[in-house]
Amino acid sequence: MAIELAELIVRDAAAWRAWLATHHADPAGVWLVLAKKGTEKPTSLTYDQALEEALCHGWIDGQARRRDEATYRQRFTPRRRRSAWSKRNTGIAERLRAEGRMHPAGHAEVERAKAxxxxxxxxxxxxxxxxxxxxxxxxxxxxxxxxxxETLNSQNRYAVLYRIATAKRPDTRARRIGQFVAMLARGETVHPQRPTSESEIGDD
Structure with missing residues (x-):
């Protein structure tokens, strides 16, 4: 049974960093509340700031959920042992290390991924x-x-390409490609998607 994560509101980036310094070893993670653009209530913490502090402490972001008109919730959890890294996050992590901001937990995750x-x-x-x-x-x-x-929206296109790019073995990659091609030929998508027109893909 999945554990429902607790919601967390912090005042700013410094408060988020302080919270992570104490709780980075907690296995569950949190739903972190972030304010939408144009407001700093109930927090001035931005997504980019939240991600940087998470990487510093060996955590990673996940899905986002709407909360209300002014805020949303972003999932942050400790990075799993075999969790894939994005090129964007490796670049951010290298910069954070150069700036001397990395917590030992963040250093450990980087070294584990390199090894x-x-x-x-x-x-x-x-x-x-x-x-x-x-x-x-x-x-x-x-x-x-x-x-x-060619009709896929950005979410579905990335879902296909990401799953292929992160296959660890050639046979796994080949199998995923075959599965996605078959799925697309049936007119199916990974995530629900509104049709781009009234006609069906593949009709003559």
């Missing part, structure tokens, strides 16, 4: 990730899947 290969295997973020040649070839061989892929 087991996850650091070098860091994946591109949604803004820069590209379609790899092996997926492009598989899509080209299945016109219905290719047509469906």
């Amino acid at each position: 087991d290969g996850r650091w070098d295997a860091a994946y591109a973020g949604s803004a820069s990730i590209e379609v790899p040649p092996d997926l492009a070839e598989a899509l080209a061989a299945e016109p219905k899947a290719q047509a469906m892929f």
Whole structure:
């Protein structure tokens, strides 16, 4: 049974850092309350600040949820032992280390990732990730899947590319590509998506 995380509101980035210094070893994590743009109530902590402090303490962000008109909740948890790193976060972590801001827990996560290969295997973020040649070839061989892929919104496109990019073994990668091509050929998506037109993908 999944554990419902507690909600946490802190005043600012310094308060978030102080909380993490005390609680970074807690296994569950929290729903951190962040204010939307244009307001500093009940917190002035921004998402970027929250992420930096999380990385300093060996934590990572997760999904976001709406809370009310002025705030939302961002999930932060300790990084799991085999958790993949993004290229964006490796860059941030390197900067934080150079600035001397890393807590020992954050240093340990970086060194663990470098030792087991996850650091070098860091994946591109949604803004820069590209379609790899092996997926492009598989899509080209299945016109219905290719047509469906071209209609995907950014969330669904990244869901496919991320899962392929983070496959740890060649056979796992090949299997995922096959599964996604078959899924797309059936007109299905990872996340619900409104159709782009009234016509069905693949109709003659």
